[in-house]
Amino acid sequence: MTASRPNIVFIVADDLGFADLGCYGGREAEFGPVSPVLDRLAANGLKLTQGYSNSPVCSPTRFAMITGRWQYRLRGAADEPINSRSKGSSTLGLPPEHPTLPSLLQASGYRTALIGKWHLGYPPHFSPLKSGYDEFFGPMSGGVDYFSHCSNTGQHDLYFGEEEQHSEGYLTDLLSRRACEWVQRPSEQPFFLSLHYTAPHWPWETRDDAAIVDDVRANLFHLHGGNIHTYRRMIHHMDEGIGWLVEALRESGQLDNTLIVFTSDNGGERFSDNWPLVGGKMDLTEGGIRVPWIAHWPAVIAPGGVSPQHCLTMDWSATMLDAAGVAADPAHPLDGVSLLGVLRAPSATFRRPLYWRMNHRGQRALRDGDWKYLRVDGHDYLFNLPADERERANHATREPERLAALRADWEAWNATMPPIPDDATVSLGYGAKDMPQR
Incomplete structure (x- = not known):
């Protein structure tokens, strides 16, 4: 621990692929490096x-991220993801009475804000202000146009608190500028900032694309739009905004004792670079769940560290609470595991089995050490990931005992989770359309 409790900034991109960033092997764009700040x-x-998201789709990961617990424990996370049909529902969202990462930090003296995407249920029953955030600026739904700030239904979706906020500008920049202003406000309290971008989620629009604002209302998933050049530019806009935030922290003397964590809510979609992984959003192959994880905290983390530690989104929630010296609610023990020791010593790795399940195509997965058990459409697969990150060499028939042991382990874990409700739905994006057929 440092002499004072750290500030914490949790930055989450939306649908970013594993290799979209330069530091994860991404290629340069025509304008140069895509992600120099990150x-x-x-x-x-x-x-x-070897870091993973709790789910290959958005809102279930966000349930795990904010609670530090398996998302499967909450009814709202069974829908993959929450969508506009959830408006008015009193069940499809994050229960305000459930302890959260921001509410626990808030109760311990942190000031808290969510700037960016919520996607955990709609007012009047659910909202960031009901779940531990002092302040909220952003969209409530999963994806909005970057200029009109309208959802795919054509409804305006940009809020300050629980009131609509009509602001002109490119959404990524609005979020970045608001984050800079918020962290520079004078305060004696440490802060927790969730900066949850919608970039590079569809619709694919750069700062220069204001003329296509009506496009997203005509096509739910912007299937006829976008290209790799636009996609990379969107990541670059986000990266620039993160640079503004880092500079704001530096100028205000807060950077050294601020833990900045960056990741994506799930794997990428059609323009993403997931190399060498296969699959993407909606898919429990590696491309749908392996994501970038970057941690920066000059007071604690030495530069140049690389770790193969296996981890899930909810482990970072546990890590942030640990770094702040805040205990979990005894009635809601964490499923996430603190990585604070790894931040201090990247070589200090430990065994961390990782489990997933999905309504879509009856998917399930378990990673334990080098091995991964996967089921898709009723077919079981066994992969040695260090040897075969593309998941092409199925060892299921060669090592039936190992397969049986991992399958039994998954079944035992699943028995500790609530069953998937019969009325849970799957909202298919084209990430599902692009899933590999096995």
């Missing part, structure tokens, strides 16, 4: 190569 944060901090 690359520098990784070089001056810690990069994890």
Whole structure:
């Protein structure tokens, strides 16, 4: 621990692929490096190569992220993801009475804000202000147009608190500028900032694309739009905004004792670079769940660290509470595991089995050490990931005993989780359309 409790900034991209950043092997764009700021944060901090999201789709990961617990424990996370049909529902969202990462930090003296995407249920029953955030600026739904700030239904979706906020500008920049202003406000309290971008989620629009604002209302998933050049530029806009935030922290003398964590809510979609992984959003192959993880905290983390530690989104929630010296609610013990020891010593790795389940295509997965058990459409697979990250060499028939042991382990874990409700739905994006057929 440092002499004072750290500030914490939790930055989450939306649908970013594993290799979209330069520091994860991404290629340069025609304008140069795509992610120079994030690359520098990784070089001056810690990069994890075997980090995962709790789900291959958005809102279930966000349930795990905010609670530090398996998302399967909450009814709202059974829908993959929460969508506009959830408006008015009193069940499809994050229960306000459930302890959260921000509410626990808030109760311990932190000031808290969510700037960016919520996607955990709609007012009047659910909202960031009901779950531990002092302040909220952003969209309530999963994806909005970057200029009109309208959801795919054509409804305006940009809020300050629980009131609509009509602001002009490119959404990524609005979020970045608001984050800079918030962290520079004078205060004696440490802060916790969730900066949850919608970038690079569809619709694919750069700062220069204001003329296509009506496009998203005509097509739910912007299927006829976008290209790899636009996609990379969107990541670059986000990276620039993160640079503004880092500079704001530096100018205000807060950077050294601020833990900055960056990741994605799930794997990428059609323009993403997931190499060498296969699959993407909605898919429990590696491309749908392996994501970038960068941690930067000059007071604690030595520069240049790289760790193969296996981890899930909810482990970072546990880590942030640990770094702040805040205990979990005894009635809601954490499922996440603190990685604070890894931040201090990247070589200090430990065994961390990882489990997933999905309504879509009856998917399930378990990673334990080098091995991964996967089921898709009723077919079981066994992969040795260090030897075969592309998940092409199925060892299921060669090592039936290992397969049986991992399957039994998954079944035992699943028995501790609530069953998937019969009325749970799957909202298919084209990430599902692009899933590999096995």
